[in-house]
Amino acid sequence: MAAPVLDIDLRSAERVPETYAWAGRDDHPSVDSSSAAAGRDAVPVVDLAGGGDPGAVARAAEEWGAFLLVGHGMPPGLLARVEEQVARLFALPAATKARAARRPGEANGYGRPPIELRFDTLMWSEGYAFPAADVRAELRRVWPDAGDDYLRFCDVMEEYHGEMKALGNKLLDVFFRALALTDDQIAGGEAERRIRETMTATMHPIMYPRCPEPERALGLAVHTDSGFITVIMQSPVPGLQLRRRRPDRWVTVPAPEGALVVVLGDLFQVLTNGRFRSALHRAVVSGERDRISVPYFLGPPLDMAVAPLASAVPPGRKAAFRAVTWPEYAAVRDKARRTDSSALTMLRVAEEEEGEEDDGVAPNQGLPSLMNKGCENNA
Numbered sequence: 001m002a003a004p005v006l007d008i009d010l011r012s013a014e015r016v017p018e019t020y021a022w023a024g025r026d027d028h029p030s031v032d033s034s035s036a037a038a039g040r041d042a043v044p045v046v047d048l049a050g051g052g053d054p055g056a057v058a059r060a061a062e063e064w065g066a067f068l069l070v071g072h073g074m075p076p077g078l079l080a081r082v083e084e085q086v087a088r089l090f091a092l093p094a095a096t097k098a099r100a101a102r103r104p105g106e107a108n109g110y111g112r113p114p115i116e117l118r119f120d121t122l123m124w125s126e127g128y129a130f131p132a133a134d135v136r137a138e139l140r141r142v143w144p145d146a147g148d149d150y151l152r153f154c155d156v157m158e159e160y161h162g163e164m165k166a167l168g169n170k171l172l173d174v175f176f177r178a179l180a181l182t183d184d185q186i187a188g189g190e191a192e193r194r195i196r197e198t199m200t201a202t203m204h205p206i207m208y209p210r211c212p213e214p215e216r217a218l219g220l221a222v223h224t225d226s227g228f229i230t231v232i233m234q235s236p237v238p239g240l241q242l243r244r245r246r247p248d249r250w251v252t253v254p255a256p257e258g259a260l261v262v263v264l265g266d267l268f269q270v271l272t273n274g275r276f277r278s279a280l281h282r283a284v285v286s287g288e289r290d291r292i293s294v295p296y297f298l299g300p301p302l303d304m305a306v307a308p309l310a311s312a313v314p315p316g317r318k319a320a321f322r323a324v325t326w327p328e329y330a331a332v333r334d335k336a337r338r339t340d341s342s343a344l345t346m347l348r349v350a351e352e353e354e355g356e357e358d359d360g361v362a363p364n365q366g367l368p369s370l371m372n373k374g375c376e377n378n379a
Ligand SMILES: O=C(O)CCC(=O)C(=O)O
Pocket: 204, 206, 220, 225, 232, 234, 239, 240, 281, 282, 283, 292, 293, 295, 370
């Protein structure tokens, strides 16, 4: 029998052990974005019905690097079915989940958050990463007999993947339009076409069990995502927090039923020449309820050199970032962490004339990015 992956059973813990206690967790105040008084802390909402308003998308992508997404057209009930299947997966005995334990240096499999290697404190969560297109092969590790539980899980996840792929394309289109690309550039631009045709998808369902001392723990430490676009389905239990500056604060993203969350990654910031920014974020845990989230990470294939789109570079200016593949980016990020710099700063080739107020680079000095798609291995 495989040994459990987590050192304690988070579900039955009555205290948060010291190894899970985050001393600097309350470094900045947390702000609830759902109250009517939230004002400038209200997380932007994008309604995709009718294709979405490129102006609203541009504002959200420039100012926040994240937004709540409604009008996305997911079939009614699908999000609830995904949540139900994910809950069933994580409710399996520890020894069953351990059959699929992520091995050192690998990207796929069950385990603690991949970013845990970069922190000294443990996180209050468990997750399972796999390429969205490979759910059937991957989940045989959990259910070798491929029985009914396996089939139900895979059917729902495949249906979700199909819908998310279509949604990913819709999002890409509205982002391109938000960059003020013309229809010709979107449909006929070589780089735009290659991105649309080759985007890869990784799913990473996460369970954040109810926590007896939520104010001492963290479900997921601060990071930026590294790929292009992350679309997150979450339980109707808030937990995701976005880091905002001036003044520094954590804005809790509301979790209204049926809404998804879109978070932009570092390589999208490169692709858009710094115009759209990646968002620093983390997840806190609830004292009352389990929370499930299912990030769906869209990114380039590992061998694609991601460079600023020519159409995103203003006429007469140079591209702000050098071209980089995802694995090269991961290596730069690791080096940045060692030297107290930031990966995006290291990839910059030209000064942008944006001034001191906002340099277009997320303030993640020395902070990690969550890697997907096996880049940890290739870094
Ligand atoms: O649980 C969440 O809402 C966030 C998950 C996340 O940030 C990630 O997996 O990269």
